[in-house]
Amino acid sequence: MNDLKDRVVRMSGSRVERCMRCGKCSATCPSYEDMEYHPHEFVYLVERGDVEKLLASESIYKCLTCFACVERCPRGVEPAKVVEAVRLIAVREQGKNRLKPDDLPALTDADLPGQALATALRKYAK
Numbered sequence: 310m311n312d313l314k315d316r317v318v319r320m321s322g323s324r325v326e327r328c329m330r331c332g333k334c335s336a337t338c339p340s341y342e343d344m345e346y347h348p349h350e351f352v353y354l355v356e357r358g359d360v361e362k363l364l365a366s367e368s369i370y371k372c373l374t375c376f377a378c379v380e381r382c383p384r385g386v387e388p389a390k391v392v393e394a395v396r397l398i399a400v401r402e403q404g405k406n407r408l409k410p411d412d413l414p415a416l417t418d419a420d421l422p423g424q425a426l427a428t429a430l431r432k433y434a435k
Contacts (some may be wrong), residue, residue, distance in 0.1 A: 311337070311358045313320065313358070313360035313364075314356075314358040316356070316394070316398060317355050317360055317391060317394045317395055319388040320393075320394035320398070321387065321394035322348060323352070323387045323388075323390050323391050323394075325352050325353075325355050325386065325391065326378070327358065327386050328349065329384065330349050330352075330353060330381075332347075333382060333383065334347075334348040334352075334377075334378035334379075334381050335347035335349045335350070335378070336382065337377045337378060337380070338378055339373060340372060341378065344371045344372070344391060345368045346363060346366055348372075348388035348389070349388065351388055351391050351392050351395065352386055352388050355391055363395045363416045364399045365400075368421060372389065372392040372393075372396070374389055374392070374428075375404060376390070379381055386428040390402070394396050409432060
């Protein structure tokens with residue numbers, strides 16, 4: 310196994326080798342149309358050790374972390390946790406932060422729930 314694959318598997322706690330690539334996770338994903346790599350493809354690429362492709366993809370920022378894919382997976386693979394782990398690795402790399410606290414005022418409005426701000430800071434400001 311390569312180091313990046315090991316990190317993703319360890320961070321996500323997901324058993325990527327259990328994926329049978331049925332596509333149920335991707336079929337239920339609300340961000341499907343916007344993603345270059347879909348949930349089942351994330352899992353497959355991690356299983357193959359091809360994490361570099363995912364780190365370079367905008368797909369890691371398109372996942373809503375709604376866990377619809379987790380609910381649909383018949384094998385309990387938890388694709389959203391895999392996406393979160395890859396995103397966290399990308400964010401922790403120097404210069405890869407996609408969102409900084411100073412960017413938030415321009416992105417918010419009165420209808421945005423406070424929980425969305427807390428979630429954005431948790432995900433992108435580490």
